[in-house]
Amino acid sequence: MGTFVPSGKDIDRKWYVLDASGKTLGRLATKAADVLSGKLNPRYVPYIDTGDHVIVINADKVRLTGLKSESKLYRRYTGFPGGLREESFTRLMSRKPEMVLEQAIKGMLPKTKMGRQMATKLKVYRGDQHPHQAQQPVAMEIK
Secondary structure, three states, X not given: OOOOOOOHHHOOOOEEEEEOOOOEHHHHHHHHHHHHHOOOOOOOOOOOOOOOEEEEEOHHHOEOOOOHHHHOEXXXXXXXXOOEEXXXXXXXXXXXXXXHHHHHHHOOOOOOHHHHHHHOOEEEOXXXXXXXXXXXXXXXXXX
């Protein structure tokens, strides 16, 4: 009897919905990253993407604890000399709350080709509506 190693045809991907309203950003991102990477799957293998799809709704209602909402900065580089851009958490949340969650979750995934593949299974929406009803997503609770 040998060791079972899953291949692409053995992976059955499920869809999960996470509601971000009133949840802490880091705890929500950790749970989503675990589902995306497949670590909650009993057939988890570190070198194969066995993760499921994650839909995050109510991204505009996520919160931070303490004074992080006033002091947290998001930095990006335009690619031009002197092109460092900084934006505060409160301004980015009012402009694009989906980006805050996407960056937090993608930062917890591997920085490889497989990590970028895992990130394609993440869908983040501002409100409580999403266009993925046909996939019959299951609601997932965060404690």
